[in-house]
Amino acid sequence: MSNQAANNSENNNVTLVLFHNDLRVADNATLLKASKISTDGKLLLVYASSLTDILDNKDHYDAYRYEAMGQARQQFLHESLADLNASLIQRGNRLLYLQKNLAALDTFAQLSELIEQQQVTDICISQTADYNQNKVYDLLQVKYPKIQWHVQTTATLFDGLPLEHLPKSFTQFRKQIETDYDLLHAEKDIAIYPTPESLAPLPENMQSRDECFFESQWSNEAGRDKPSQQPSSFRGGELNGLTHLYTYFGSDAPSTYKTTRNTLDDWTHSTKFSAWLANGSLSVNTVLNRLRRYERDIIANDSTYWIWFELLWREYFYWYAVTHQQKLFWFKGIAQHAPSTQLDENLLAQWKSGTTQYPIVNACMNQLRTTGYMSNRGRQLVASCFIHELGLDWRYGAAYFEQHLVDYDVGSNWGNWQYLAGVGADPRGCRQFNLDKQTQQYDPNGEFIRQWQGNTQKSD
Ligand SMILES: Cc1cc2nc3c(=O)[nH]c(=O)nc-3n(C[C@H](O)[C@H](O)[C@H](O)COP(=O)(O)OP(=O)(O)OC[C@H]3O[C@@H](n4cnc5c(N)ncnc54)[C@H](O)[C@@H]3O)c2cc1C
Structure with a gap:
């Protein structure tokens, strides 16, 4: 030897x-x-x-x-x-x-x-x-x-906080990143770590510890031998995430993303990368490389830029959570004063069960409970209603999202809620959406509300 x-x-x-x-x-x-x-x-x-x-x-x-x-x-x-x-x-x-x-x-x-x-x-x-x-x-x-x-x-795209300090607003962050890093028009791909071909074994005395081995009622081979029944749905796992990534960039959808991204309910109108990104089944480097390849081979336009822009929001909230630590969960967030909202169990229950007096909000909430997903527009509307119309403590809304979202991500969720509640990274203070106007604009024929039964109101 x-x-x-x-x-x-x-x-x-x-x-x-x-x-x-x-x-x-x-x-x-x-x-x-x-x-x-x-x-x-x-x-x-x-x-x-x-x-x-x-x-x-x-x-x-x-x-x-x-x-x-x-x-x-x-x-x-x-x-x-x-x-x-x-x-x-x-x-x-x-x-x-x-x-x-x-x-x-x-x-x-x-x-x-x-x-x-x-x-x-x-x-x-x-x-x-x-x-x-x-x-x-x-x-x-x-x-x-x-x-x-x-x-x-x-x-994340960066090993550590990419700037000396995290800027107070996303716009400052984006501008500085776009100036300081060459990720915006990267001609070359970002380096990707190789996949290990083989792994060291378990210790011998673990090999019969069946009680520790992963087993799931949702099949051990999810996605591998059981293709999804519905192509337009979230199916967990790296293989499904990569398949979705390649399907998305194999289509025309990226070239019109900016004009379609605010739609309430259409699979191809936004990227739907969030769930795989959130639990790490997809790496953000892989997503960005695929986006840049699309820009090199097919088209680079406002829409493809906007996919990068949204991925940067994700980066921003990641470093926001790292920077602000437990303040992410504080009622007053990173602001000096707490909002004037409070907990009301009845109103909270109506919001959760989709039985408020706002059909658009009910429809979105029914969609969330059923599918674990809600569009970005929908999230903004239900959060705005939660904070402004119902006057509730935003942390209960954020926690409910945490419970249900397939793409739950600590920074993006709590950071976005803080932003809308006026206790976060929004230089303009809190944002209230006019729910009637938004309904007219995003669901003019009431299709979304009908599909998700948003008209079921509380009877008393
Ligand atoms: C109140 C509220 C809570 C939210 N909670 C989460 C959450 O828990 N997890 C989560 O991933 N996103 C969250 N978002 C952000 C956004 O709504 C989702 O990322 C987006 O709807 C996911 O769909 P998509 O992949 O098709 O997004 P696209 O529009 O295709 O965007 C591409 C990617 O950019 C990132 N992104 C887009 N918008 C944002 C944003 N505002 N903040 C951070 N990242 C963004 C996501 O990774 C997304 O996959 C929240 C937004 C709001 C208003």
Whole structure:
């Protein structure tokens, strides 16, 4: 045996990847790093649900926190995990899934048990803007000071805050990014991390731990052998995300995006990348490269520019969440004064169940509850109604979105809500939409309202 081989066989390295919003194998710096440091060692690939339940957030989060994730969001997540699991199995490992078990052990306790039993030496994670998830990482670091942590960037275009300070408004941010970085007219693609061809195995004593292996009622092979019944719907998983990306840019839709993006309910009228981007089944680098290729090969116009413009909003809110931390969840947000709205359980229930006196709002809310999606225009209208017409505490609206949106993203959701509530990054203060005018403009024939039964009002 050569010295090299002797050293390798003594590698006791046990690496654990803690997936969060990086549910893919392509262009995943975290998985790639783990595959490199675990060569000849062992590898645990873990997704732990509800890890943040361990946190004591009574002061600012627990009041409006929801109990269970909405069905559409949960299904999308499970399809994504199933697809990830299939990719990991192809590479010689598999996904371990921690969820609250019958013994009522929370997932933090289960994760701790796993780390201790397997004598984990290294943990690989992706950088996240999620304040609560980061608090869990802090707890783990304090609990296991000897473990080496490896943090990679997988969710954004930039490894760190791309400017010295985050500007107060999106417009300043966009202008500075477009001046300081050559991403706007990139002739060359952004470098994409290679996909590991194979992965180190699980430790031997884990190989029969069936109770930890990922299983889902939504099929282990989501999307791979079961093409979607409805092409125009969100189906979770990297493969579905990539298929959607290529289908979208294989069509004419990108060249008219700017004129169609405000439509209330049409699959091709906006990109629909958000859900795959939010849980990391699609990397934003891959999306941007595909956009630039479309601009090089087909057409570069106002519409293709506007797709970039919206992707930059996503970047802005990512760095906004990183910058403002727990203020993202504060009633007064990043402003000096709290808004004059408050909680009213009855009005909140009407808004949630789509039984307000505003048909357009009801239709949007029914669509959200049923599908887990709502157009950007719809989100603006229902949030404006929530804050201005109903006078409610915006955090309850944001939490309801968090519960149901298939594309829930901490920065984009809470940042947009703050913006509309006038406690965030909007230089103009809060924004109120005229619901009658908006209905005339975006649903002149009442089709959307009919389709989503927006006319069902509360009878009393
Ligand atoms: C109150 C409110 C809450 C929201 N919550 C979320 C959320 O939890 N997750 C989320 O991804 N988006 C959120 N948005 C932003 C936006 O509504 C969705 O990103 C968009 O509707 C998703 O559809 P799409 O992929 O077709 O978007 P497109 O119009 O095709 O835009 C392309 C991409 O740009 C990004 N993007 C577009 N608009 C915004 C925006 N205003 N802020 C941040 N990113 C944007 C998304 O990644 C999107 O996929 C919210 C907006 C509002 C007003």
